[in-house]
Amino acid sequence: MTSGGSFYITTPIYYPSDVPHIGHGYTTVAVDTLARWHRQAGDDTWMLTGTDEHGQKMLRAAAANGVTPQEWVDKLVTESWFPLLTTLDVANDDFIRTTQQRHEERVQQFVQAIYDRGYIYAGEYEALYCVGCEEFKPESEIVDGTGAFEGLKVCAIHSKPLELLQEKNYFFKLSEFQDKLLELYRTQPDFIRPESARNEVVSFVKNGLKDLSISRSAFDWGIQVPWDERHVIYVWVDALLNYATAVGYGNDAEQFDRRWPAYHVVGKDILRFHAVIWPAMLMAAGLEVPRGVFAHGWLLVGGEKMSKSKLTGIAPTEITDVFGSDAYRFYFLSAIAFGQDGSFSWEDLAARYQAELANGFGNLASRTIAMIERYFDGVVPAAGEYTDGDLAVQKTVADAARAADAAIERFRIDEAIAAVWTIVDALNGYITENEPWALAKDAENRARLSTVLYTAAEGLRALAVLLSPVIPAATAKLWVALGADGALGALVDQPLREAGAWGLLPAGTTVQQLAPLFPRVESA
Structure with missing residues (x-):
């Protein structure tokens, strides 16, 4: 679209x-x-x-x-x-x-x-009606009752007896x-x-x-047929x-x-x-x-x-x-x-909450912002020269944004989330590989540390925009913590199809402390 x-x-x-x-x-x-x-x-x-x-x-x-x-x-x-x-x-x-x-x-x-x-x-109409479905049942959805309903015709969906209704009704020419x-x-x-x-x-x-049959005359809880007040329009x-x-x-x-x-x-x-x-x-x-x-x-x-x-x-x-x-x-x-x-199972929900939301996305956000606070006094540093590893992250972000939008066009929300999640996985791997905590120990690595933390922060900026339709509350908190609301305006105003572009979060933006986006759930 x-x-x-x-x-x-x-x-x-x-x-x-x-x-x-x-x-x-x-x-x-x-x-x-x-x-x-x-x-x-x-x-x-x-x-x-x-x-x-x-x-x-x-x-x-x-x-x-x-x-x-x-x-x-x-x-x-x-x-x-x-x-x-x-x-x-x-x-x-x-x-x-x-x-x-x-x-x-x-x-x-x-x-x-x-x-x-x-x-x-x-x-005139005579047919078996299921009150649960509010529908005259087709043959394919009528079955013989068992147990207490033996000998009766029941609804295949509700397993309850059907009612034989005989009424003068108005019909819509669906067959045409x-x-x-x-x-x-x-x-x-x-x-x-x-x-x-x-x-x-x-x-x-x-x-x-x-x-x-598009009208009923046996009860009156409905909208009156305009040319015949004895009938209400089929629900x-x-x-x-x-x-x-x-x-x-x-x-x-x-x-x-x-x-x-x-x-x-x-x-x-x-x-x-x-x-x-x-x-x-x-x-x-x-x-x-x-x-x-x-x-x-x-x-x-x-x-x-x-x-x-x-x-x-x-x-x-x-x-x-x-x-x-x-x-x-x-x-x-x-x-x-x-x-x-x-x-649905509670076990699966608890496991995914812990692995994907708390450890995957939430932890990525918390530690990136904590490192910017610790090593750069809370100010997003400017990126220096990009290496192949940095450029690979940028490509992942651009590809994920495109793939997610295409998946939404197909009504495949699950595929859109999977595409966006490649950014989460890429950034977690990137931080592990580049070890900013080790780079911070040597002043000679300052420029490299700046690039690594800018890359992580800008990746989070893209994630906040792309995930905001799915998890609006957590992404709104992350957006504020990144200082992006001051630098770029409200999260809901960010053009989603441009989220994959690189370099939108300005260096010099001040971050704020971020409480865990997905706190530990004790009862899970």
Whole structure:
């Protein structure tokens, strides 16, 4: 993406019927890191997250708790979902709630528009419905129950009995978009990533699409169908539209033209909604399809997909209270290949925290600044003549910056971090090899010592910029300790795609003491 282009990226809007677990946090920090990277690279960036608050599941949860659905969702969002963003240091530009007036009015406008264009008709429907998924289940996701549910049809995802629903509904002519969707996937091979997700969607659409029931009349917790007050709009249609309503669809044409289309990052279990139903709805309305849909894998705990019902859900604060938000962000974004399933374990988290963050990056920062304080009274020395070893570090920095930006373009945050980490490893090796503490013993080596410590400090300057989208708190502390805020301005204002250039930290800058960026964790 060229600098200055528009980059609009979304998380799924989360269903707040329960408290957030580390899977929700994983998606959110991934999108936040991509947004921070593009924002700092000078792209016109907008990050959206939010909550999906309608539907039968929410209605039932509210009734079980003796409150109205609106009271119930207000409580959940305020007590659990807003705090998640603070806990994980997320810099989103907007937070949409599907119960907001700005959303509800524009959803009605959109549905009316595709009705007027002839893509919606009335019909009768009878099918097995899963309240957990808020979805009429396809044959492939219906299985025979066992144990207490023997003799019943159950949802393959939730293992709970399905309900047979018979309703007069409105239908969206999804079947008419089969060829157009296949053409989209063919002409834009990157529309769905990774490739495994793309293949799954192509094969699903090739098997034929059925028209989609887009209204419900058995309950009223939802957005009214504009031409028939007895019906509410199906929760998934309402939810998908948030990506358009949040950036001005139907209300602010200038904002909508500036932001739309979006990149969507979703868990692979909701891929079909985003890669099949959503682009078809947009085509029906005569709007541009999204820029792309990226499906990440599941987080597994003890080999099982995380869920509250199976007690594998872990609250993000269980990790951040011990290791901090930076460690949470770094661990999930570097330890898991983005797009594939990944396993979480406390042992792996503790080991990576110690080896990579504390010993690798944190120690490099502390000892470089301590040596500048000790040998040069806290003033960054000027580099003298560069040797091959010094030039090799400069090449590593330039190559890493380029490779990381290219990896971010592919939505591979893990590969971007791995590229940047080659600088950490190179600088640690460089200090070990050059032994500044030995050079400091002989005045004749003063010029060499200056070059070595300038090289280490300038390498840290590049690391602070390149890692700031991933670990914003630690890099902000390092930036101040390097004296870079005074010399170069705020960290968030440093142009990210120029971070690999050499010689940006001016000699003569005064460093400040740096407390350990990643302190020892006793309970790990």
